[in-house]
Amino acid sequence: MLKNMSGLYAANGINPGISVKFPSAFHFLPHLLDNPNSLKLAYLMSKNREGVSLVLGIPTVKREKYSYLMDTLQNLIDGLSSEEANDTIIVILIAETAMEYILQIAKEVEMKFPSQVESGLIEIIAPSSGYYPNFDKLRITLGDSSERVKWRSKQNLDYAFLMSYCQTKGTFYVQLEDDILAKPSYAAIMRKFAIEKTAKKDPWIVLDFCQLGFIGKLFKTAELPWLINFFQMFFNDKPVDWLLDYLITTKICNWEKNDNCKADKAKVWIHYKPSLFQHIGMHSSLKGKVQKLKDKQFGKVALFFPHNNPPAEVVSGIKHYKQYTLKRAYLGETFFWGLLPQPGDQLLFNLTPPVTLKRFYFRSGNAEHPTDKFYNTTVEVKPVQPIQNLNFSNVTQDGFIIVDSITLVPPVNTCDVSNDLTNEESGNGYIMVEYNLPGSQLQAPDKINEQNNDNDTLLPNSQDDVLLSELREKSRGECQGNSAAAARRYGVYSNRNTADRRLFLTIDRRLRETGTFQPQVGGNSGHPIMDATDEDILEIIEEVPGTSARVITKCSSRKFDSAGIASGSLNNSIGKISSLRLNVHSESDNWAILSEIHLQDDSRIR
Structure with a gap:
C-alpha cells in the first residue's frame, strides 16, 4: 500500500503514537488548576x-x-x-x-x-x-x-x-x-x-x-x-x-x-410509593428562604404520644397555638404547642388528689417540628410533706424540688452538665407532645452508713453494689448531655457544703451560682473536679464512701443540644406529690412543643 502512496507526509502519518485529549473536570472548572490541592x-x-x-x-x-x-x-x-x-x-x-x-x-x-x-x-x-x-x-x-x-x-x-x-x-x-x-x-x-x-x-x-x-x-x-x-x-x-x-x-x-x-x-x-423520606427543615441553607414543602406521599407520622395520666388541673403560663392546649396534651388528645416561651413561664400540673409519683417523662419537639423544643427548662415537684423534713439541697424558694431538666448546655469550654440556668436564646420553637411523668429515678437520699452519720454522703435508700454498678453505667451513658441530671436521676447525692466531695452537685451548685462551669486547667485547689487537666474531656470520678462503688462520667467541653427529653423516677420517701411543673429559664423568639407527657403514680403501672 505504501508503494501506491504519492505523498511523503501522507506515508509517515500512520500510527504516530499521539493520543487525543478528552476534556476533564479541569476544563469545566478551570479554577481547579490554580491550587494543587483543589x-x-x-x-x-x-x-x-x-x-x-x-x-x-x-x-x-x-x-x-x-x-x-x-x-x-x-x-x-x-x-x-x-x-x-x-x-x-x-x-x-x-x-x-x-x-x-x-x-x-x-x-x-x-x-x-x-x-x-x-x-x-x-x-x-x-x-x-x-x-x-x-x-x-x-x-x-x-x-x-x-x-x-x-x-x-x-x-x-x-x-x-x-x-x-x-x-x-x-x-x-x-x-x-x-x-x-x-x-x-x-x-x-x-x-x-x-x-x-x-x-x-x-x-x-x-x-x-x-x-x-x-x-x-x-x-x-x-x-x-x-x-x-x-x-x-x-x-x-x-x-x-x-x-x-x-x-x-x-x-x-x-x-x-x-x-x-x-x-x-x-x-x-x-x-417508589409511599415515599420513604420527608423534608423537615423550615429554614433553608439559602439565607432568608423558608422551605414549607412536604412530600404528601410520605404519609403521617406520630406527632404525639397519649398516656392515661392521674387527674390534675393544668395551668399554662405560655399561650397555646390554635387547639394545641396543655389540657388536651395532658389528656392525650394532641400535643401542646406554645408560643414564645419566656424566662419565668411555667406549665403547672396540680394533682387532684396528690399522688405518690413513681415516674415522669416529658418529650419536647416532634417528627414534623424537631427544633421546637424546650431548652433550659427544669422539671420540679412539690411534696405534700414539709420540705424541711427532706434531705434535698436542690429546692426552689417556693418549695419545689428540681428533679430533672431539658437543657441546652453553654458553649465551648464548659462541661456538659444540667441545670444551666443562663438566659440562652434558643431561636427555635417549642412543642410539647406527650406528658409521661415516669419519675426521675430521683431517689430520696438516706445515709448509707448510719454509724458514720455523715450528712455529706447521701445515696438512694436500700441500694447495694449491684445497683451502684448499674448506676455507673447509666450515668456514663447519659452524661454527654445531662451529667448532673444523670447523677441525680440515678441517685447520687451530696450536700452543697461538701467542698472536697467529687459529686455532681458540686457542679450543679457552680452552675446555679455562676451560670457556667469552667474547669480550671492545671489548677491547684486540690479539688479533683475544679482542677481538671483536660480542656476537652472532663472525667469525674464519684467515690461513694461506705461502698466500693465509683461513678465515672466523662463530659465534653462543647455546646450540646439536648434531645429535648426529661425523665426519671421518684422514691417513696418523697411521699405524695401535690404539684409538678416545668419552669422555663431561657428566652425564645419562637414556639415550643410538648409531644409527650406521662405521669405514672403507684396505682398506674402501665
Missing part, C-alpha cells in the same frame, strides 16, 4: 469501609437558624437494624472551608455517635477551599438573584464532590439532605427494591424514594460519572434537580416524538 480532601474521618450495598450521601452547610444534622443522623441510625448498619455507609460532606467549623461538626458527630464512627458506619469529609470557584464571578442565569445563583451553583459542586468520593464505596448511592425524616426500615426497603429492579434487567437510571427535590434519589454507583460530569459542566446554569431531569431527558427522549417523552422517562426514573 481536589484533595481538607478533612477525613473514615474507617475505610467499602463494598456495602448502600452509600448514603449527606451534604451539610452552616445554617443561619438551626442545624438539623444531628436529628437527621439520629433518625437514620434508628431506622437501621444491626445487619443493615453493617451493610451501609453514611458519608457526611461538611461543605464549608472554615476548618474551625468543620472540626466543630466532626467532633459533635463523633461525640454523639461514637460507636457508629468507630464501626465505619459514619464517615465525614470536607473539600479543600481550592475546590470552589470565585462565586462572585458567576454568570447570572435564569433571572435569579446573585445570592441564589451562588447557592445553587455551590450545591451542584457539593453534590459532584460527594458523589465522586462515594462512587467506589458501594453498589448503590442514595442522595439525601441534612434535614430529613426517614421511615423505619427505609434501608431494607430501598435495598430490596433496587435489587429487584436490577434482577429484572430492565434498564433504570434512578429509583426515587421521595417526591421533593433531590432527596431520596438512588443511583448505581457505576453510573455516577454521568451525573458528576453533567453537574460540573452546567453547575452555573441550572439547579441540581433540573439538571437530573435534563440528563435523563437527553438520554431517553426522542425529540421527534416528544409526546412519549414523559412515559419514556417514567420507565427509567421509577418512583
Whole structure:
C-alpha cells in the first residue's frame, strides 16, 4: 500500500503514537488548576469501609437558624437494624472551608455517635477551599438573584464532590439532605427494591424514594460519572434537580416524538410509593428562604404520644397555638404547642388528689417540628410533706424540688452538665407532645452508713453494689448531655457544703451560682473536679464512701443540644406529690412543643 502512496507526509502519518485529549473536570472548572490541592480532601474521618450495598450521601452547610444534622443522623441510625448498619455507609460532606467549623461538626458527630464512627458506619469529609470557584464571578442565569445563583451553583459542586468520593464505596448511592425524616426500615426497603429492579434487567437510571427535590434519589454507583460530569459542566446554569431531569431527558427522549417523552422517562426514573423520606427543615441553607414543602406521599407520622395520666388541673403560663392546649396534651388528645416561651413561664400540673409519683417523662419537639423544643427548662415537684423534713439541697424558694431538666448546655469550654440556668436564646420553637411523668429515678437520699452519720454522703435508700454498678453505667451513658441530671436521676447525692466531695452537685451548685462551669486547667485547689487537666474531656470520678462503688462520667467541653427529653423516677420517701411543673429559664423568639407527657403514680403501672 505504501508503494501506491504519492505523498511523503501522507506515508509517515500512520500510527504516530499521539493520543487525543478528552476534556476533564479541569476544563469545566478551570479554577481547579490554580491550587494543587483543589481536589484533595481538607478533612477525613473514615474507617475505610467499602463494598456495602448502600452509600448514603449527606451534604451539610452552616445554617443561619438551626442545624438539623444531628436529628437527621439520629433518625437514620434508628431506622437501621444491626445487619443493615453493617451493610451501609453514611458519608457526611461538611461543605464549608472554615476548618474551625468543620472540626466543630466532626467532633459533635463523633461525640454523639461514637460507636457508629468507630464501626465505619459514619464517615465525614470536607473539600479543600481550592475546590470552589470565585462565586462572585458567576454568570447570572435564569433571572435569579446573585445570592441564589451562588447557592445553587455551590450545591451542584457539593453534590459532584460527594458523589465522586462515594462512587467506589458501594453498589448503590442514595442522595439525601441534612434535614430529613426517614421511615423505619427505609434501608431494607430501598435495598430490596433496587435489587429487584436490577434482577429484572430492565434498564433504570434512578429509583426515587421521595417526591421533593433531590432527596431520596438512588443511583448505581457505576453510573455516577454521568451525573458528576453533567453537574460540573452546567453547575452555573441550572439547579441540581433540573439538571437530573435534563440528563435523563437527553438520554431517553426522542425529540421527534416528544409526546412519549414523559412515559419514556417514567420507565427509567421509577418512583417508589409511599415515599420513604420527608423534608423537615423550615429554614433553608439559602439565607432568608423558608422551605414549607412536604412530600404528601410520605404519609403521617406520630406527632404525639397519649398516656392515661392521674387527674390534675393544668395551668399554662405560655399561650397555646390554635387547639394545641396543655389540657388536651395532658389528656392525650394532641400535643401542646406554645408560643414564645419566656424566662419565668411555667406549665403547672396540680394533682387532684396528690399522688405518690413513681415516674415522669416529658418529650419536647416532634417528627414534623424537631427544633421546637424546650431548652433550659427544669422539671420540679412539690411534696405534700414539709420540705424541711427532706434531705434535698436542690429546692426552689417556693418549695419545689428540681428533679430533672431539658437543657441546652453553654458553649465551648464548659462541661456538659444540667441545670444551666443562663438566659440562652434558643431561636427555635417549642412543642410539647406527650406528658409521661415516669419519675426521675430521683431517689430520696438516706445515709448509707448510719454509724458514720455523715450528712455529706447521701445515696438512694436500700441500694447495694449491684445497683451502684448499674448506676455507673447509666450515668456514663447519659452524661454527654445531662451529667448532673444523670447523677441525680440515678441517685447520687451530696450536700452543697461538701467542698472536697467529687459529686455532681458540686457542679450543679457552680452552675446555679455562676451560670457556667469552667474547669480550671492545671489548677491547684486540690479539688479533683475544679482542677481538671483536660480542656476537652472532663472525667469525674464519684467515690461513694461506705461502698466500693465509683461513678465515672466523662463530659465534653462543647455546646450540646439536648434531645429535648426529661425523665426519671421518684422514691417513696418523697411521699405524695401535690404539684409538678416545668419552669422555663431561657428566652425564645419562637414556639415550643410538648409531644409527650406521662405521669405514672403507684396505682398506674402501665
